[in-house]
Amino acid sequence: MLTGCVAPAPSASSVERPLAEGQAAAVTPLRWGGDAEGGAPFVEADPSDPASLRGFDVEIVDIVARGLGRSPQFTQVAWASIEQSVARGDFDLGVSGLEDRPELRARFAVSLPYFEFREVLAVRVADRDRYRTLADLAGKRVATLGSTMAYRLLLEAQTQRGVVPVSYDDDVHPYSDLVDGRVDAVLLDHVIAERALERLRRVTGRTADPFVIQPTVVARGAYVAVFAAERAALRDSVDAVLSARLRDGTLAAIFKRWGVWDDQQATYQQRLLARLDSGAASAPSSAGDASGARPVTATTIAAYLPALLRAAAITLGLSVAAMVLAVLVGGAIAAGRVYGSAVTRAMLGAYVEVVRGTPVLLQLFVLYYGLSAVVRLPAMLAAIIGLGLNYAAYESEIYRSALQAIPRMQLEAARTLGLSEWQVFRLVRGPQAFRLALAPMTNDFVALLKDSSLVSVITVVELTKQTAIYATNVGSWFVPGVLCAIIYLAMSLPLSRVARRLEARWHV
């Protein structure tokens, strides 16, 4: 977790941060949460001093804290969890390019919408004239960040136009996958799109642009700071500071410094000021705090359940396929480690240790993104292979110890009966080892069912990811979490039962 140390951007006028010990202790810090993984220009670790932060959201929090006479204190939170963390009281406000939307206003106090973003399409240069709007992308894969306004737009476009939404956990890989041809377009905020374009220009170092941003604006939205509903008073103080800084041009200066200022933003600020003057204060983009209320009711459950069940089918199919692969590869590894030559044993042993000793998340990243220059696997296939090869290491250890647990005399007895080595394995050792391995295998399958939620990092929307999307939409984890848990249990409990029954029947 990154905390404390909020440093100015290199180009910013050097303002001393009130972090001197005596001073900081005298006032209550303004605790704020954001996601530094989201990166520039919102919140990012300063490349020249990774322990400190920079970005336009960082500077906005700075001026707000200054206006309140407090010092900012940062907490790192995953972007999709910022709102839930605010609700828990982990910090006073969340600021990290958070999108204003009715569901948010229904459950939280939100600041004035300090920045207007535009949802824009990015496409490969060759597709510049083919894919201008979402309407041109029927049947095509369009990437975005999960749980965002852009994702909701894509879901609508899916039902209306047959666009295929692809959800990512970060805003970097949608663009690299666009360039690699894994998706046909990316729909995201213009700030993110422009930053991605710059980054890829830097990385590729070529004069030709890696992709183009279409000029048509698909939708508009605004960023807000988020407070717990009961902190409306703090929100009002923050809004007072923000509107003062809006009037005196400080906000515009910050946006200019970070290269996100343009004519459209200037127009937006004028409109925002006009609304503030007319007293419509904090909610120019929605009718009011209560209007967007969407309580979790039977109707929303009914609305989300089909999506959850489809995601559950993906989880189950993915897990079964990965387990089949794990059992086959694991069996081969175990046989190699028990019967193979010294070299074979050493190589297989190394495989098992490397796979067990590194996080499966890392393995999935390497398989999907790291190897994309060599082999470009579809996400679902990469997920099955990644999980399957990972679990194969664990399965192989189960089978190996099960094979070695069969008493030597059993094997000798089989040999004295004239069975070949292969027959001894197939008829005597294997079946007995399989019975021993059954209980731990069942355990592993249940674990795999749950670990399959990790594959959302490579864009597969399975049950947990779908639940997170649902939870973000309704603004609560309670009902989606309970539904999700029930579905997982409905998949894992019968399996454990079957295994117990088989074990009982085989009396081992």
Added chain:
Amino acid sequence: MSEATMILHIDALRLTRRQRGETREVLRGISLALPAGRICALMGVSGAGKSTVLRSVVALEPFDGGTIRVDGVSLSAGPVPKESALRQFRRKVGMVFQQHALFPHLTVHENVTLAPVHATGAVPQQASRMADALLESLGVMHRRDAYPSQISGGEAQRVAIARALALDPPLLLMDEPTAALDPARRGALAETLRALAMAGRALLITTHDVDFAKAVADEVAVMAAGEIVELGAAHDVLERPQHAATRALLSHERV
């Protein structure tokens, strides 16, 4: 007795083991011959090398010198040959392990038919009928469809004998058959083994149970420290022991 009628012929069997840099002579030139229809009890204290002789004869243990011939098929010194090279030999020797080593995942009947069906490719129905006949003759037909975990120790031993006889080998080896058997059942076992010998099989049995040896064996070979120190007709050896090891064995038995 001429060599031609011998089922088992062990000639100058030697076996050396290397353990922690030390070499130890486990068998120092064992020679033994056994004709059809006879039972030989291999006796001696624990560690004398009895079980090692059995393991060598059933081709589970490599030996360093001498030869073993069973019904015309020879094993020579050196590493244990691959199973594919032992096909013919395996049909000549059946082995009953001390702990029976029945396959726990197979029924009694499947334990007995495993070798005929898979090792010699017998027709399943025929193998099944033969297995039933064997189980019947050994008095365990009523346990035909039970699993090994469901039957008694005495029954398990009879099933193990049936399994060892499934390929109809001329030589049957048994390692300490009375070890896990209560005294009341030893008489019945002796009867069973006599019947097998009567049917023309040769039996080589390790035991340190003198009464059982008297009841069942035609010949006795007494081993001590890797050698056969006394060999002869059972009543001679056991009534008029010549060697100190034999006397020790007999006195130990009386205590």
